[in-house]
Amino acid sequence: DTGVSQDPRHKITKRGQNVTFRCDPISEHNRLYWYRQTLGQGPEFLTYFQNEAQLEKSRLLSDRFSAERPKGSFSTLEIQRTEQGDSAMYLCASSLELGAEQYFGPGTRLTVT
Amino acid sequence: AQSVTQLGSHVSVSEGALVLLRCNYSSSVPPYLFWYVQYPNQGLQLLLKYTSAATLVKGINGFEAEFKKSETSFHLTKPSAHMSDAAEYFCAVSDTPDGGSQGNLIFGKGTKLSVKP
Numbered sequence: 001d002t003g004v005s006q007d008p009r010h011k012i013t014k015r016g017q018n019v020t021f022r023c024d025p026i027s028e029h030n031r032l033y034w035y036r037q038t039l040g041q042g043p044e045f046l047t048y049f050q051n052e053a054q055l056e057k058s059r060l061l062s063d064r065f066s067a068e069r070p071k072g073s074f075s076t077l078e079i080q081r082t083e084q085g086d087s088a089m090y091l092c093a094s095s096l097e098l099g100a101e102q103y104f105g106p107g108t109r110l111t112v113t
Numbered sequence: 114a115q116s117v118t119q120l121g122s123h124v125s126v127s128e129g130a131l132v133l134l135r136c137n138y139s140s141s142v143p144p145y146l147f148w149y150v151q152y153p154n155q156g157l158q159l160l161l162k163y164t165s166a167a168t169l170v171k172g173i174n175g176f177e178a179e180f181k182k183s184e185t186s187f188h189l190t191k192p193s194a195h196m197s198d199a200a201e202y203f204c205a206v207s208d209t210p211d212g213g214s215q216g217n218l219i220f221g222k223g224t225k226l227s228v229k230p
Contacts, residue, residue: 004156033218035218040122040222040223041222042117042203042223043157043203043220044220045219091157093156093157101159101162102159102218104156104157104158105156106155106156107156
């Protein structure tokens with residue numbers, strides 16, 4: 001097992017553009033989480049999936065953000081009309097089941113210019 | 114509401130010296146507590162977790178942490194620092210054992226550990 005993977009690792013975009021990130025969890029992990037980490041801060045929870053169902057969303061997830069997990073496998077996080085304040089590291093994590101450890105991916109660093 | 118405070122955004126120790134990274138939490142329910150380590154350009158790795166069993170928790174790489182309810186603390190220690198310990202360390206709190214049933218791992222701001230030769 002190669003762990004949680006995220007793509008791309010880095011993304012530079014201009015303000016107003018749309019971006020999409022992908023997360024591939026550890027196979028058979030049915031829980032998948034997205035976090036955002038800004039400079040000098042710890043990760044902040046954004047949203048979470050149990051299989052394909054999105055069960056919780058943070059108030060940080062504005063209407064410009066959308067996440068999907070079709071078929072309960074990989075997940076995508078899309079940000080529409082990016083703003084400079086969206087610049088951050090976006091982390092994905094997965095866990096096997098309730099009570100199991102969250103395993104984190106390497107993150108996607110987004111820079112909005 | 115739950116929260117975590119990590120005292121000291123940057124800690125510097127000499128190789129072989131004691132490592133002490135401080136974490137205080139606030140929780141209205143019995144907390145579950147975690148320490149994660151993040152190396153540059155990498156994701157977070159779980160060092161150890163407290164889930165209401167023994168108050169002294171041993172983790173990987175020689176780290177341990179002690180849950181002190183009276184002090185609402187969960188400080189991370191290592192007797193002898195190694196150069197490879199240089200990284201950023203995050204304390205986190207949750208109201209569930211895996212920090213995941215609601216997706217609510219609440220992280221502190223992190224402490225960057227430097228190790229001098």
